[in-house]
Structures are given as structure tokens and as C-alpha cells.
Amino acid sequence: MKEQSLPIINVSHLIPQKKPFEMVSALLTFSETSIISSFTITSQNIFVTKHQFTEPGLIENMAQTVALHTGYDYFLKGEPAPVGYIGSIKKVTISFLPRVEETITTKAEILHEFMGVTLVKVDIYNSNKEVIASGQMKTVIANQ
Numbered sequence: 001m002k003e004q005s006l007p008i009i010n011v012s013h014l015i016p017q018k019k020p021f022e023m024v025s026a027l028l029t030f031s032e033t034s035i036i037s038s039f040t041i042t043s044q045n046i047f048v049t050k051h052q053f054t055e056p057g058l059i060e061n062m063a064q065t066v067a068l069h070t071g072y073d074y075f076l077k078g079e080p081a082p083v084g085y086i087g088s089i090k091k092v093t094i095s096f097l098p099r100v101e102e103t104i105t106t107k108a109e110i111l112h113e114f115m116g117v118t119l120v121k122v123d124i125y126n127s128n129k130e131v132i133a134s135g136q137m138k139t140v141i142a143n144q
Contacts, residue, residue, distance in 0.1 A: 014071035092135030116141035
């Protein structure tokens with residue numbers, strides 16, 4: 001089993017997404033059933049419009065946080081991370097959009113996991129620790 005101390009600032013080796021489509025930048029905490037990631041929004045981000053990180057970016061940040069959980073779990077086992085997909089999204093609430101140069105923190109809690117399908121509850125916080133978005137999603141690991 002591999003070990004790497006947290007936080008991990010460069011997570012690109014742990015997720016299948018690559019620039020310019022990376023929407024997580026650090027792994028802060030990890031457990032079997034939860035993860036906390038962070039992401040600093042830049043003006044060059046493909047989901048930034050009028051100096052704000054848009055709704056699709058927030059949804060992608062949620063999904064990539066889940067992918068980061070899977071990727072780090074596989075990393076600890078010494079195995080390559082699998083590719084996954086968003087299976088469904090429900091109960092999403094977006095209170096407001098974060099701005100460029102803001103760092104958001106995303107917490108995902110695994111509610112159920114069965115045969116490559118994972119149901120998670122995800123909350124995104126701004127730097128003032130206010131919930132800016134929350135929801136549930138199912139992710140599916142692709143057949144390999």
C-alpha cells in the first residue's frame with residue numbers, strides 16, 4: 001500500500017480529467033467514506049463567465065471530487081484510477097456563484113456504493129464556510 005501525506009496539492013495524477021478540464025486542485029482529507037477537496041478558480045477556467053464560476057463548473061467540481069476519492073483509493077492500493085461517469089444528479093441547490101480567485105472547498109460523503117455505482121452527498125463551501133452548492137449524484141465506474 002502506498003502512502004502520501006495530506007494535503008496533496010497536485011492531484012492531476014489521481015483523476016482522469018486533464019487540463020483545461022481539471023476542477024479540483026488539492027486533496028485535503030480522505031477516509032473510506034468521505035473526502036474534502038479544494039479548488040482555486042482562475043480567470044482562464046473554461047467555466048468562468050463574467051468573473052464567476054458557473055453552475056456547470058460547480059457540478060463538475062462535485063463529480064471530480066468523487067473521482068478524486070476513487071483515484072486516491074486506487075492510488076493507495078497501487079492500481080491505476082478507473083474512468084467514471086456521472087450517472088445521475090438530483091437535489092442540486094446552488095445558492096450563489098463563487099468568483100474568480102476564490103478557493104472553494106468541496107466535501108463529499110459516500111452514502112451507498114455497490115458494484116461500481118456510488119451515491120454521494122456533496123456540499124461546496126466558499127472561503128467564508130458558507131454552503132454555496134449542494135446535491136446528490138450517482139457516479140458509475142466504466143467497465144474495464
